[in-house]
Amino acid sequence: MTAQPDAMRWSPPAVLVGLAWAGAAGAATWCWLLISGGADPAGRLLAGVAAVLLFTAAIFGTVARPRLVAEAAGVTVRGLRGAQHHPWPRVRAIRVMRIRRFGREVPMLELDVLDDDGRERLLVFGRLDLGDDPDAVAEALTRASQHR
Known part of the structure; x- marks a missing residue:
């Protein structure tokens, strides 16, 4: 796709994409702390699912620009x-x-x-x-x- 000066573009807000990356890093850290600390399986699963979902949202928001x-x-x-x-x-x-x-x-x-x-x-x-x-x-x- 070649960029044209008169083209109109719409994308996910950059602030939200940045927050998704920050949240994904936080969830991954939380998951790692729970795993290394021997937390209960339900807590590890919850942290793992949160990390995967936030990483997926962050990757999508980054790759699909402009949407x-x-x-x-x-x-x-x-x-x-x-x-x-x-x-x-x-x-x-x-x-x-x-x-x-x-x-x-x-x-x-x-x-x-x-x-x-x-x-x-x-x-x-x-x-x-x-x-x-x-x-x-x-x-x-x-x-x-x-x-x-």
Whole structure:
């Protein structure tokens, strides 16, 4: 993916990625202390699971930057397995869905895209993926798709 000056980029907030790395290091240290101190198996398991989850979140937040890029040719989505580009003609729909979580509505950006082999895929992004309001991102993507 070549960087274009007029491209719009959305990524997980750098502060949160840094906190995930710090939390992962802390959880790994906690796990090591519990293992070396002969703590109970349940505590070691809990610390191990916390360390693995935080390391996974930190790696994902680092590798998948920028998470979503919109440019004149289409959108590019980054994940753990690299970047996938979807030209605008293959972006079938851009919408924001509202999901009730923990007693409040949470907006989620959804993109319906066609893969290279013609299979339809649903890509879902939340505020943590984008580092911005999904409604604002949907509006920007809609404008960009109309100017292709």
